[in-house]
Amino acid sequence: MVQVRLKDGSVREYPAGSTVLEVAKSISQGLAREALAGKVNGKVVDLNYPLQEDAALELLTFNDEEGCAVYRHSSAHVLAQAVKRLFPEAKLAIGPAIQDGYYYDFDVPQPFTPVQLEQIEEEMNKIIKEDIPFKRLEISRPEALGRFQNQEELYKVELINDLPEDAVISCYQQGDFEDLCAGPHVPSTGRLKSIKLMSIAGAYWRGNEKNKMLQRIYGTSFPKKALLDEHLFRIEEAKRRDHRKLGAELDLYSIQEEGPGFPFFHPKGMILRNELENFWRLEHKRRGYQEIRTPVILNRGLWEQSGHWDHYKENMYFTKIDEGDYAVKPMNCPGSILVYRAKMHSYRDLPLRWGELGLVHRHELSGALHGLMRVRCFTQDDAHIFLLPSQIKEEIIGVIDLFDYFYNTFGLQYHVELSTRPEKSMGSDEIWEMATNSLRDALEAKQVKFKINEGDGAFYGPKIDFHLTDSLGRTWQCGTIQLDFQMPEKFELTYVGEDGQKHRPVMIHRVVFGSIERFIGILTEHFAGAFPVWLAPIQVRVMPITDKHHEYANTVVKKMQELDIRVELDARNEKINYKIREAQTQKIPYMLVIGDREMEQGAVAVRQRGKGDIGAIQVEEFINTVQADIKNKTIF
């Protein structure tokens, strides 16, 4: 008998050799039906994996990230099998599960056509109907090499050769199809329900442009058709909300041929920006930050000292001034450090929290540019905090609180990831350990759940990343908190301690919005252009029914203008329906219709975005409502 500890903490006994599926069945039929794979002592395995000794077991369904990945990965194998059936000459490369589905790369003489894509999808559905079992085979390296060489699957041979010495090499077979694969997989192809192939794209073998370009087929799959439909709907919805489209329609910004990747902000986009910045300044002031501003162009020596000249050159822009080499700043930290160095600091002054809305320029590949999300110049809502090592935990907690407050204000959910030391990095192990532990301690003290990203930290220190989830469930990395022991060292920063001696301060780099430009893009898509009143470029539009009502409408407008409400009068010679339609497409939160009735009673007829006509109220009462929306940052 073996003892199996389940997710709920209970321990059950099973005969040795019982499979994961058998355990699932013993718990409930429903679970057995839903289970896609198991997780034994933290390792994801097939459902028919036999339990030979005591273990902790978790059953994975589509709702678990890992279960979902197994499902998609099995889908990719079905895709490959379908392609091999229809195009036997196709060579297999790799086919992993990804965020919203899976892909498989093939080496074929001709790119796939959309018609062929449909045929492949049909074939996949056939394979699913055939309900072919997935069989796991563990084989030796020579056997694996032999097998795939025979099949002339040279990409697979290359993969096998690159596997580490001690790797267990496994193969999965489903009927006549066989693929090199670590697994695990669902028990049989029939477990897959709704599959769909999404697109075809070129992709280089191993992502390297020097290698051959392969044909990549993207697909997705779900255990229920309703889930697939929902996914497809989300894609359509994302197109409708695309900030590039809405940015033009709402006249927020433009990008012109004269400046690829350098956005132009129009008056309405500037209102958004300024509101975000006002909010940012106020909240930072409240939390003990001061604001600084450092130059955009600084000399070569500085960038050599900071390490950017060596590590970041390809992304930087350069210029010459009076024979001297200068660079346009790609980051704000060196500037902030120079401000710190401008005078002596006592331990009594720390922590020093210096915010900077700094415009940075980075050379991004032309193919990477994307609306406001990926640009060549952007404003980081940066801050550098100089502190004593003993203040780290408390200070990080303060930053986490600030981030939480910001994201909640926009109705954005988030999750947190802690990134640890990467291979290429500076500094001693002790320092890294201590820095990483401080970040972890702060997260734990705040009881924030987090995921660990091994080896994904910055070269100068570990970091905490905040990933926002927007209204469509997409995630965006925005905020980041980075702990840095290297820059203070390189620039020989000091403070005078209690003992009268010089000591090295620690630095925290952090951004909340990340980039104001990108954040505007995210907000545009999150709200589908229907910004909350406090951000809306036009908050109220007043629409008189005929020109008899213009005078009264004007007094209403004036009243609001005096209170800094962003109000517009639509005095055009158009029917009320027409004016409403336009205000609606412009996503203006409040429309005020003014006719005889309102004029007589000193009232306005209010139409609220998303709700429609909500009736007439007195002007003063309406003004109070709007002001409350602005003050409370109400979202509707």
Place this chain on the structure above:
RNA sequence: GCUGCUAUAGCUCAGUAGGUAGAGCGUAUCCUUGGUAAGGAUAAGGUCACCGGUUCAAAUCCGGUUAGCAGCUCCA
């Protein structure tokens, strides 16, 4: 940057076996004074992205450049 695709009016798009362009929306003017998502008429507006080639003739065919889109790579 690489691969593929695209570029016609402010916007969305049609068009031509190669013979110098068209719609809807928007804009302007006039008529209409209309109560919760498009009232009517008239007009203006384009070196068909840019440079070069083929041709009697190029917006149309070919090459290059630039920009955009999708993917790869990378990231705030």
